[in-house]
Amino acid sequence: MTQALFGQLLIGLINGSFYALLSLGLAIIFGLLNVVNFAHGAQYMMGAFAAWMAMTYLGIGYWWALLLAPAAIGLIGVAVERVLLRRLYGLDNLYGLLLTFGLTLIAEGLFHYVYGNSGYSYPVPEALRGGVNLGFMYLPLYRGWVVVVSVFVCTVCWFVIEQTKLGAYLRAGTENPKLLQAFGVNVPLMFTLTYGFGVALAAFAGVMAAPVYQVTPLMGSSLVIVVFAVVVIGGMGSIAGSIVTGLGLGLLEGLTKYLYPEASSVVVFIVMAIVLLVRPAGLFGREK
């Protein structure tokens, strides 16, 4: 009984970790570039595939993939920003959403063409196999690792953005990019790197997810919609807010799966409706 409850809560916490990582990346990109990156889910999928391909074709293991896959996908992100997204600044931010939506279709279509519908499984790395018995539940090591690393990465991001000079530039750019440029900061470069970083974060989440879920071309497409709902619920105003909201909603989803499984796929959207009624700006958001 409690075993099942804690099992579901753990799965919820893992989902929540991915929500947190992805909504963090979305929030960073949106904050500076004013672009809603619909391709975030596709980039997450590409991260997972990059890890799988590195393993299958090149024999590169999990630990290197954790570093290389985000770097590679992040570079693709840099190219996308330089070549495509850059042309849309100053226009209505609808166009950024539509462009990245088009890119999502291209990426998913290509991967679907090459790899089909079936999922590929990615082995759990040697060092993280097995698990520990916590008394009230059995914790597979890798799952614990996902939660710890996600929380750690999110915390580091929060620290860098809120407490360092680099983060101060980023926050200044979010407030007023023109003024920041007048102070001599290379804002266009900052835009490029920020987008690349956000994309790399999505790909990182993808590598982390590869051993937990099946690697499929469509693994990111419904996830990104949930992450959008998470962002609406949390509000994109605060970094800490998106982390807390992501984890919290994951837990809530796990709890729902235990209490009333039929509702587990929709509970996030129901929460979104309630938040819109009670606090339209989002739990941690400020109305712009």
Add this chain to the structure above:
Amino acid sequence: MTRLGSPVVWAWVAMLVVGIVAPFVVYPVFVMNVLCLALFASAFNLLLGYTGLLSFGHAAFLGSAAYVTGLAMKNWGFPTELGVLAGTAVATLLGWIIGSLAIRRSGIYFAMITLGFAQLVYFLIVQMPWTGGEDGLQGIPRGKALGLVPLDRPVTMYFFVFAAFLGGFLVIHRAIHSPFGQVLRAIRENEPRALSLGYDVDRYKLLAFVLSAGLSGLAGSLKVVVLQFASLSDVHWHRSGEVVLMTLLGGMGTVMGPSVGALLVIALENYLANVGSWVTVITGAVFVVTVLAFRRGIVGEIRAVVKRSFIGVKP
């Protein structure tokens, strides 16, 4: 505004002629499919093109109406008109619910919220026992128009759909060219100013949303009568993206643009149907090119050229 000989009148005449001739030249089911999605895109354009609201969840209205109409005609024995009406009514109601929540946020959040609610509708339809899950609803009877004319013949079915399309299109046309439409455009151009002029902006937005949702529902209901099945692809977010593409490609904020876009997208999909995943890739590429290179869309570009060369007005 619509004088004799103005481009709008010519466009209407052209549409009527093409609409009457088309089923005898082209495969009727294809034309009917185009008409349904053209109505869908035109209804969507009322929101995106004229009110400036990007809904990324319009498949919810098309799809829910399709399922309700299918269910009403297949299981409850509704006559065709009543079945279509039931689907449209449900979509309108759903539009009112989703609309009143979504307009609480604006801009990009609006798109994310509508996408989220559409996904909610999608999951509900997947899980409900009466929707047939992955199989969808199949073998829906077409019934008889007005209880008299059987709709099994392609030509009668076609003119039933064409009449309904014209009705829906006329409603959109009237809405755009009315004081109501002017207010919508004012909201699109400058919401704070419209508000300060004393317009109840939220009410206008909601009304536009409900109207758009209802007409999308009409399109979905007609589609189900034509094709005789309702499937999950009608509620999927790909469908919501597709209608954005149709509107953008044809020209948002133009009366005829969405229909042109619908024709092109459906033709493209039919033409590429046997190359599988490439449809998605090419659709995505068309999206990217349209967003980057010609945001006014085909009809928008033509209109700009006509204005420049004949009237001498800079667009």
